[in-house]
Amino acid sequence: MxxxxxxYSEGALPYIMEALLKTNLEQTVGYGEDEYTELGIEAIKRSIGCEDCYVRLLVGGTQTNLLTISHILRPYEAVIASDTGHISIHEAGAIEATGHKVLELPNDGEGKINVDMIRECYELYKDDFHMVKPRMVYISNPTELGTLYTKDELVSISNYCKEVGMYLYLDGARLASALASEKNDIELTDYPKYCDAFYIGGTKCGLLFGEALVITNKELERGFFCSTKQRGATLAKGRLLGIQFAELFKGDxxxxxxxxxxxxxxxxxxxxxxxxxxxxxxxxxxxxxxxxxxxxxxxxxxxxxxxxxxxxxxxxxxxxxxxxxxxxxxxxxxxxxxxxxx
Structure with missing residues (x-):
């Protein structure tokens, strides 16, 4: 067949496997406190052009979405997403299992949502204390239908979120494909400017496993490591993530x-x-x-x-x-x- x-059917890029094998017998401390994790995080910060941000290396996309959304939102707050969004249909109700409702919006036919849709949803919920409160917008680039957000669309959603006090979180599971697309006009360095948090996909972009969560909104950093520990997401052999990202972000x-x-x-x-x-x-x-x-x-x-x-x-x-x-x-x-x- x-x-x-x-x-993600195959293992990993050859240079990833070579680096893992080369360092296999080294002894390092655990849980992301090792020098390789530091190298990986430094490489990511250079690539996104943002030194003043929090980066946490995690294992998988669903795990990253679950951790980020549940950490950021209060129990009565909800996340807005497209009805084709990964958190809406592909994660076995992971977000709602944490007590946070996903407010699904009918997509525009290309898997995307826009400011008008988001505004209508926000206005519907914001003043009724019997309802959940929209506090985050979730989008992915590319979308689940393989389409792309333009920079204008990203900026307009970001601006509206700032206007009403919502957070913008972007799922970048296939971000490498978005960046290399002939239709793309968003640079990797743009994402820290317009998102409160986003992640750079590794599992679907050549790694054995791994996603790099970037939090640019300083108020959201506090206690994140505790959230990862509480939900069993701190990898003891954290260097395995660090090595992979350090290699993946060499050159282009x-x-x-x-x-x-x-x-x-x-x-x-x-x-x-x-x-x-x-x-x-x-x-x-x-x-x-x-x-x-x-x-x-x-x-x-x-x-x-x-x-x-x-x-x-x-x-x-x-x-x-x-x-x-x-x-x-x-x-x-x-x-x-x-x-x-x-």
Missing amino acids: ISFKND RYYQVGKHSNEMATLLKKGVLEAGYKLKTDSYTNQQFFIFPNEKIEKLGEKYRYEFWEKVDEDNSAIRFVTSWATREEDVKELIKDLKTL
Whole structure:
């Protein structure tokens, strides 16, 4: 089977594995107090152009969302998100299990929410003490549909959040793909300027595991380590995270991860369109959504792994293909060839 199901099927980038093996027998202190974690954090701060921020290296995306949102919000406060947002549908109710309601907004058809939607939601809830209070806006870049927020959209959401006293939190699980997209106009150094907190994805961007949470709002830092400890998120062998991020953020390696995965996705997209099939969304990142007849989807499943997305009508469905740092061009071309001969 050739997998296009996700971007974490393989282990890790070769230079990550080499660095881990090279340091394997070193003895360091635990829980992120080691020199490698310090190196990783320093590399991230340089890359985002923000020395005066708090960086915590964590293991996974759902864990990072859970920790960040539950740490920041009071028990009666809620987070606003798209109805396709990761915290809305992919985390088994993790956020609401902490007692914080997710206020879901119907997305704009591209997986995004905008200021008008956010404002309407905020105004509805803000003055009724019987209801939860919106205190945070959650977005991701790319979105769950592979689309991108523009810089103007990010700035406008950020400005509104500041105006009404809400926090803006951005999920960057696939941030490498966003940064390398031909449609992107947001620099990595922009995120600290407009987000109270965001995370830089590693698990889906070439690491064995790891996400780098960045908190730029100073009032939100206090006690965060205690929150991670309380929820079992302090990795004893913390250096394993530090080593990986220190390597990933040498030169333009992070960008190159996104560049390769996007190039493979673009090649696949072009081939699918040439074969006469339609797009579910017009994505310029490493997630591609195609509409195929159901009988052809079943045949594809005999050789390829993909993610079923949704039923379009009685005869057709949308499925997702994801490319990664490890996707081989020959596998993409083989898939395209098979699509044309099904």
